[in-house]
Amino acid sequence: MAGDIKIHIQNFGLRYSDGTESLHDITLDIYARQINVLFGPAGGGKSTLLRAMNRLNDLTDVVEQTGHILLDGEDITRPGYDIVRLRRRVGIVFARPVVLPMSIYRNITYGLELAGIRDKATLDAAVTRSLQQSALWEEVHDRLGDPAHALSGGQQQRLCLARVLALQPEVILLDEPTSGLDPISTAKIETTMQELKSDYTFVIVPHSVQQAARVADWASFFLQGELIEHGVGREMFLKPKHTRTEDYITGRFG
Amino acid sequence: MTRTKPPRLSRQTSQRIAFALITLAAIVVVAPIFFIVGYIVYQGISAISWEFLTAYPHNGMKEGGLLPAIVGTLWLTLGTAVVAVPIGIGAAIYLSEYAKDNALTRAIRVAIINLAGIPSVVYGLFGLGLFVIFLNFGTSILAGSLTLGIMTLPVIISTAEEALRAVPQSFRLVSVSLGGTRWQTIRRVVLPQALPGIITGVILGLERAAGETAPILFTVAAFFLPRLPKSIFDQTMALPYHLFVISTQVPGMPIHIQYGTALVLLIFVLSMNVLATLIRNHYRKQRFW
Ligand SMILES: Nc1ncnc2c1ncn2[C@@H]1O[C@H](COP(=O)(O)OP(=O)(O)OP(=O)(O)O)[C@@H](O)[C@H]1O
Ligand SMILES: [Mg+2]
Numbered sequence: 302m303a304g305d306i307k308i309h310i311q312n313f314g315l316r317y318s319d320g321t322e323s324l325h326d327i328t329l330d331i332y333a334r335q336i337n338v339l340f341g342p343a344g345g346g347k348s349t350l351l352r353a354m355n356r357l358n359d360l361t362d363v364v365e366q367t368g369h370i371l372l373d374g375e376d377i378t379r380p381g382y383d384i385v386r387l388r389r390r391v392g393i394v395f396a397r398p399v400v401l402p403m404s405i406y407r408n409i410t411y412g413l414e415l416a417g418i419r420d421k422a423t424l425d426a427a428v429t430r431s432l433q434q435s436a437l438w439e440e441v442h443d444r445l446g447d448p449a450h451a452l453s454g455g456q457q458q459r460l461c462l463a464r465v466l467a468l469q470p471e472v473i474l475l476d477e478p479t480s481g482l483d484p485i486s487t488a489k490i491e492t493t494m495q496e497l498k499s500d501y502t503f504v505i506v507p508h509s510v511q512q513a514a515r516v517a518d519w520a521s522f523f524l525q526g527e528l529i530e531h532g533v534g535r536e537m538f539l540k541p542k543h544t545r546t547e548d549y550i551t552g553r554f555g
Numbered sequence: 556m557t558r559t560k561p562p563r564l565s566r567q568t569s570q571r572i573a574f575a576l577i578t579l580a581a582i583v584v585v586a587p588i589f590f591i592v593g594y595i596v597y598q599g600i601s602a603i604s605w606e607f608l609t610a611y612p613h614n615g616m617k618e619g620g621l622l623p624a625i626v627g628t629l630w631l632t633l634g635t636a637v638v639a640v641p642i643g644i645g646a647a648i649y650l651s652e653y654a655k656d657n658a659l660t661r662a663i664r665v666a667i668i669n670l671a672g673i674p675s676v677v678y679g680l681f682g683l684g685l686f687v688i689f690l691n692f693g694t695s696i697l698a699g700s701l702t703l704g705i706m707t708l709p710v711i712i713s714t715a716e717e718a719l720r721a722v723p724q725s726f727r728l729v730s731v732s733l734g735g736t737r738w739q740t741i742r743r744v745v746l747p748q749a750l751p752g753i754i755t756g757v758i759l760g761l762e763r764a765a766g767e768t769a770p771i772l773f774t775v776a777a778f779f780l781p782r783l784p785k786s787i788f789d790q791t792m793a794l795p796y797h798l799f800v801i802s803t804q805v806p807g808m809p810i811h812i813q814y815g816t817a818l819v820l821l822i823f824v825l826s827m828n829v830l831a832t833l834i835r836n837h838y839r840k841q842r843f844w
Contacts, residue, residue, distance in 0.1 A: 357732055389734040399725040402748055411743075412733035464733065 307333035307472060307502040308354060313368035315349060315358065323349045325526045327368070331472075332519055336494055336503045338534060340513040341523035342549065347506045348396060350523075351474045354504065355391040356384045372472075389416060392465035393474040396506075398457040398481070400449035405441055408449045408460055412468045427467045434497065435463040436489035455482045462490065472502045480508040491516055510550055514538040522546045595817050602815025611781040616801055617808060621819060626783050627696075627791030628765055628823065631775065634700025634787065635707055635764040640757055642704075643711030647753075650712070651719035652741055671709035676769035678706040683773035697787040699775025706770055707760040714756025718749040751838035758831035762824050768795040778804075794820045 308331035315324040324346045331337045331354075339347045352358045353370060356377060369376050377387055389412075401408050409431055410424045418424065428445065432438040437459040441452070449460055458481050465473055479487040494503055494516060507513040513520060517534025522543070530537065530546045541547040564572070610620030646663075654660040682702030692698040722745050730740040746753075764770075776796035784791040798816045801808045 355732065357728065360728055360731065385734055385736055388732055393732050395725075395729070395732075397725075399723075399729050401726060401729060401744060411730070412735075415730075415733060415735045415739050415743075468733065 304335065305333040306330045307373065308504075309371040309374075310350075310354075311369045311371065313350075313353065313370060314366070315346075315353065315363060316365040318362040318364050321526075323526050324353075327528050329521055329528055329531055331502065331504055333502050334498055334500070335518040336498055336505060336516050336534075338513050338517035338520045339504065339506050339523060340510065340520065341529075344525070345523035346526045347523050348476050351393060351476055351504060351506060354472070354474055355388050355393055356382075357388075357393065359384065389468060390470050391472040391474065392468055392470035394458075394461045394465055394476060394478050396476040396480065398454065398461045400452070400457050400460055403449060404446050405449045405452070405460065406445040409464050409467045412464065416468075428463075431463040431467040434466050434493050435459040436486055436493065437463055455486060458482060459486065459490070466497075470501075472504065475503065475505040477506055477508040479512065487512075510538075510552070514550075522549065524549075592821065595814055595821060599811060599814030599816070599818035602811040603818065607815060608819070612779070613781065616779060616797075616805055617812065621794070621797065621816060623780060623783055624792040624794045624797040624816075625819065625823075627776075627793040628795070628820075630696050630784060630787075630791060631699055631703060631771065631793055632761055632765045634696055635703040636757070636761055638700050638704025639707040639711050639760065639764075643708050643757070643760075644715050644753060646708070646712045647715030647719055648741060648746075651716045652737065652745065667709045667712055670705075671713070673706075674769075675706060675767050676772075678702055679770040679773050681705075682770060687774055693788065694773075694775055694777075694790050695788045696775055696784055696791055699771045699791075699793075700787070702770045702774045703764040703767065706767070707764045710760035710763065711756055714759070715749070715753045718752025718756065719745060721752065722748045751835050754838075755831045755835050758827050758834070762827040762831075765827070766795055766820065766824050768799050771796055794823065 310327055310329040310331070313324060313327040313329075314322060316322050327346075327350065339350060341347060349358065352361070353366075354372075354377075358366070366378070368378075370378050372387070372391065376382070377384075401411060403411065406428055409428045410418075413424060413427060429438065429442075432441065437456060440456060441447075441460075449457065452460060458478065462475070462478055479490050482490070491512070494505070497503075498518075505516065507516065514534070517538070519532070520534040520537045521531045522529045522537070522541075522545075524545060530541060530543045532542070537546065538550060541550055547553075607620045608625065609622055611622055612619040612624075650660060650663065654663075679702065682698055682705075686692045686698035686701050687694055690698075692701075726744050726748070727740050730744045731737070735743070768776075771793055775790060776793050777790040778800055780790060780792050794816065798813070798820060801816060802813050
């Protein structure tokens with residue numbers, strides 16, 4: 302089932318100012334139009350790797366970065382690479398939902414407006430579509446002008462997903478997108494991913510091993526900055542090759 | 556080793572004593588303000604009239620009104636704003652959003668702190684040397700505004716920078732992650748959120764400038780000029796300097812005129828203060844974090 306490689310991560314390493322190596326010599330392929338899962342115990346570097354895929358670590362205190370990340374064969378770690386364009390192609394939903402201090406509607410249209418889209422009908426359509434896809438439409442369609450911060454935590458999380466879906470990026474990075482959600486909303490989001498994956502490449506850090514096993518076309522197990530195992534999701538969760546992966550999946554640690 | 560315990564006050568008693576002391580401290584702080592304002596109102600209210608606000612002074616400034624001084628102070632406040640607000644906010648944006656922590660920015664910060672500490676009369680002298688004489692602006696609203704503007708910069712820069720830094724970093728991260736450039740992020744997210752704090756700082760800075768005497772002494776203020784300024788290259792009277800003049804330089808000046816002038820200046824400055832508070836409260840209701 303290996304298809305096109307969307308993102309190729311080559312000998313990638315990263316060190317924050319605290320000195321420890323948060324990612325060590327990672328080589329990994331992210332497949333196009335698949336759900337690529339990064340999982341493992343806390344502090345393993347999963348969020349760090351996600352942020353590296355759209356250069357958001359540029360805003361943190363990274364002191365050393367090695368290796369390369371190629372998007373459709375283009376090196377995005379190269380100095381001078383157009384990172385604004387990169388971030389329109391590769392969207393991210395953070396683990397902790399942060400809504401912008403604007404209305405629900407403007408939160409979703411924000412990225413589109415930055416890209417120069419002004420047409421009201423286009424914006425309206427994007428808002429409706431993305432809210433439906435993120436399973437939030439029913440709850441907010443009659444109060445799109447309300448401030449987004451008045452939404453509940455779980456609603457804010459789905460709004461953050463809608464915000465990215467509205468931009469229709471090629472790759473969507475999801476950092477524990479359902480950690481604050483009830484099982485019904487979680488199921489809806491997972492269904493949305495399955496529906497959308499014919500058009501998008503997903504890289505997701507799931508909030509549990511169960512979710513990892515449910516959604517993974519491809520899975521990568523991270524432990525303390527190292528990539529321990531990478532393979533087809535179904536196979537890894539049935540028959541992990543490494544004992545440390547197995548220990549984690551079966552709940553013996555982590 | 557045994558220690559004799561001091562006799563203990565009951566919890567309620569010590570609570571009451573503490574409360575009394577704190578209340579006393581608050582009263583000590585507030586009392587002089589009430590006393591000063593009350594005294595000025597008491598002494599000066601009889602001078603206030605429509606004519607006092609709208610007429611030119613005459614008869615050795617012992618009669619007539621304050622019109623040229625009021626207009627002059629308005630001009631100078633506006634001029635100060637024109638000089639200090641764009642530069643001040645620009646510098647604050649640079650320091651908060653763009654500057655890396657290096658020797659240059661540390662030097663800038665030290666300079667700002669030191670600028671804030673320079674006595675205002677030194678600014679006056681500096682303005683005289685640079686703007687009035689060297690740049691040949693003469694004794695003029697331009698020279699006075701530039702002098703007051705430079706004096707006001709540190710206040711505006713530091714309050715604006717503080718307001719910008721108070722905007723959560725996560726907002727910037729989100730905006731950038733949605734394809735925003737750094738400037739778009741500042742324009743659309745950071746500045747609007749920081750605006751109430753910035754406006755407050757600006758008004759407090761201008762308020763100080765409006766009440767200063769020393770910086771305008773050598774750069775713009777006219778002792779007696781019973782007409783309105785025609786351009787920014789003109790001299791003008793101004794309230795603080797006028798107050799200084801009629802309090803110390805004119806023998807036989809009626810006391811209610813002096814206090815009436817002080818009252819007008821006080822109302823001018825206090826109403827700016829009130830405006831700052833209103834703006835802050837208005838925006839605070841729409842804050843989102
Ligand atoms: N901005 C940062 N500055 C300094 N160190 C960081 C930063 N972000 C992460 N780290 C460190 O890098 C390591 C990896 O963190 P990361 O957040 O990528 O792990 P994670 O796998 O996402 O963990 P979790 O499951 O808890 O979210 C951790 O040791 C963390 O302390
Ligand atoms: Mg994480």
